[in-house]
Amino acid sequence: MEKNVFEQMAKKYDTRERIELAKVISTEVKKKLQETKSKTLVDYGSGTGLVSLALTDLVDSVLLVDSSEQMLEVAKAKIEQSELNHAQVLHADFTKEQPTIKADIVLTSLVLLHIPETKTILQNLYNVLNENGQLIIVDFDKNEQVSHPLIHNGFSHEVLKQVLSDVGFKSTEIKTFYHGENIFAKKDASMFIAESMK
Numbered sequence: 001m002e003k004n005v006f007e008q009m010a011k012k013y014d015t016r017e018r019i020e021l022a023k024v025i026s027t028e029v030k031k032k033l034q035e036t037k038s039k040t041l042v043d044y045g046s047g048t049g050l051v052s053l054a055l056t057d058l059v060d061s062v063l064l065v066d067s068s069e070q071m072l073e074v075a076k077a078k079i080e081q082s083e084l085n086h087a088q089v090l091h092a093d094f095t096k097e098q099p100t101i102k103a104d105i106v107l108t109s110l111v112l113l114h115i116p117e118t119k120t121i122l123q124n125l126y127n128v129l130n131e132n133g134q135l136i137i138v139d140f141d142k143n144e145q146v147s148h149p150l151i152h153n154g155f156s157h158e159v160l161k162q163v164l165s166d167v168g169f170k171s172t173e174i175k176t177f178y179h180g181e182n183i184f185a186k187k188d189a190s191m192f193i194a195e196s197m198k
């Protein structure tokens with residue numbers, strides 16, 4: 001939805017606030033990565049890798065997928081600098097093309113809000129997953145304070161659960177795990193984590 005925005009902001013994306021928020025997110029995601037050392041993880045809408053490059057020790061490999069080449073350039077530089085040879089990047093947009101990649105775990109953090117067609121992207125992320133795969137979504141709770149033409153103003157747990165069920169996920173657990181000031185379009189907001197099993 002905001003591809004051009006991210007292309008333009010890539011080199012300045014890693015602000016202190018975003019780094020702090022990403023730490024909160026990766027700490028929460030780590031709790032969901034139990035016995036995953038032999039598993040493959042796709043981070044869809046990875047941006048500069050703030051979340052998933054903190055998870056590389058917990059999985060066999062990480063593929064950072066994003067529709068912004070510039071965001072991936074920043075991620076790639078970090079991967080090379082840290083000599084992370086089991087992390088790679090892929091430029092793709094699964095709202096426009098069918099995925100050909102497979103993974104045991106798909107993570108998507110603060111991305112769903114930027115994609116108008118929620119069901120389409122969730123269906124395609126379902127298709128990325130191997131049997132018994134795990135989808136981890138981090139995003140903002142529904143927030144009536146936020147109103148912006150290009151983004152969803154968060155998600156209702158019940159509505160999202162229904163969409164996940166409709167695309168075929170067997171089960172979903174969702175919980176709010178963090179409240180912060182000025183974290184969503186300059187408004188105070190809360191974030192949820194959803195874990196769905198294929």
Ligand SMILES: C[S@@+](CC[C@H](N)C(=O)[O-])C[C@H]1O[C@@H](n2cnc3c(N)ncnc32)[C@H](O)[C@@H]1O
Pocket residue numbers: 001002003006022025044045046047048049050051065066067068071092093094095108109110111114115
């Ligand atoms: C707010 S950033 C989140 C980055 C990272 N996941 C994090 O939590 O720090 C959203 C990212 O989603 C990407 N994005 C937006 N729409 C996308 C799409 N349709 N397909 C792939 N990536 C997309 C943007 O380019 C951007 O890098």
